[in-house]
Amino acid sequence: MRWLLPRGRAVSPAAVDRIRSWALSGGAVVLLGWAWVGDLLNLVGARQIPAAVWGGPPRSDFNVLPVVSGAVVVAVVVGLVSLRPGRTATAAGAVVAAAVPIAASAMLAPLPTGEYFGYPFTTAELAGLLLVLAVVAFRCAPLPIVGVAAVAVSALLSDALRNIDIPESSEGLLSTAVLAVVLGLAPGLYLRWRDDQRRSQVARARQEERLSVARDLHDEVAHKLTGIVVQAQALRYIADGTPERAQAVLPEIERSAGQALASMRRLVATLRVAEDAPVTDGRGVTEALRGLEQAPGAGLPRVDVTVSGPVDDLPADVGAAVVRISQEAVTNALRHARDATDVTVNVAVGAGQANLEVRDNGQGSASSFTGGGGHGVVGMAERARLLGGEASAGPARSGPGWRVRAELPVSGLPTSEKA
Secondary structure (H helix, E strand, O other): OHHHOOOOOOOOHHHHHHHHHHHHHHHHHHHHHHHHHHHHHHHHHHHOOOOOOOOOOOOOHHHHHHHHHHHHHHHHHHHHHHHOOOHHHHHHHHHHHHHHHHHHHHHHOOOOOOOOOOOOOOHHHHHHHHHHHHHHHHHOOHHHHHHHHHHHHHHHHOHHHHOOOOHHHHOOHHHHHHHHHHHHHHHHHHHHHHHHHHHHHHHHHHHHHHHHHHHHHHHHHHHHHHHHHHHHHHHHHHOOOOHHHHHHHHHHHHHHHHHHHHHHHHHHOOOOOOOOOOOOOOOOHHHHHHOOOEOOEOOEOEEEEEEEOOHHHOOHHHHHHHHHHHHHHHHHHHHHOOOOOEEEEEEEEEOOEEEEEEEEOOOOOHHHOOOOOOOHHHHHHHHHHHOOOEEEEEEOOOOOOEEEEEEEEOOOOOHHHHO
């Protein structure tokens, strides 16, 4: 599916879902159109059969009614699939689609049937009913699903009205109708379960990243507040005797308080989780990034890290985000970038912003970012969003490979370092 994705653009699970939805819609339209055209050709061919060997109902204008019913069902179902209306409109359209064959059967019931058969359901009618059941099962609430299923069962049972002169045709009709409706509902229910599962996994990935951010912010706030307390306690002893030293300490207290307050605002939006190892394991950001480097060997690509600017002076939450996003991106590249020989990590800090780019030269796909192998890009984007930045992943603008980019605003650095 990668060839359907625009190069150089961010790829999200929602974008892949839209492509899949378009593909399914197009397939449904082609399937139903093919079925209806086949019914029409069968009708034309039946008229060419000599009356002496024709075992069906007498030829009249009513012979075309099942084909017309199939056309109406196909039109309604194509509208539901293509226009994607709301739940209420979907349920109403599904009832109409299921009721049309019932109305056709009621009109055909008084007519005489043939020696061998009457007016059987057309392929378009059956395929349309099955597809509309799948659409309703995927989009609607349980009660409308039950209602549409009941109407669909009635529609399939109305086949007896079209073949009323042949009692054998009604044997086992109820069980067959119920089984057909269950089979029609099954694909929609499965897709609904997969959709709910994906949403749950995305929500879990976002929550885990929020909790990770909360842990990092907690450590930063605790560190800053501890420093403020220590400096304030020292200020009590030096304020009387050496006021000039007190004046020198006050700006540092003010700066630390501002940083702690900014981190606290972000911390309020998250929950604190149990303590675990910090993201840098006590190392600076640069050292933690250097830990990602590796030489090529055993089928693994080379990983090179380039750092520029005051990376080690980043606020703790921003530094942790840079390291975590880099780790996630490199891990995905090592797992999914086929035939890759190089993975590069570039981190640059300046002008009030931390820029990160991780790129490989392999032949990987979007699967690792869009639900096939996890929700890495969801966690990256959520962490960046919580810090006021953004992260994206997609095919490289030029050449092979996959690229992950992140831009994070930086506050709290000395002005000279941000220039």
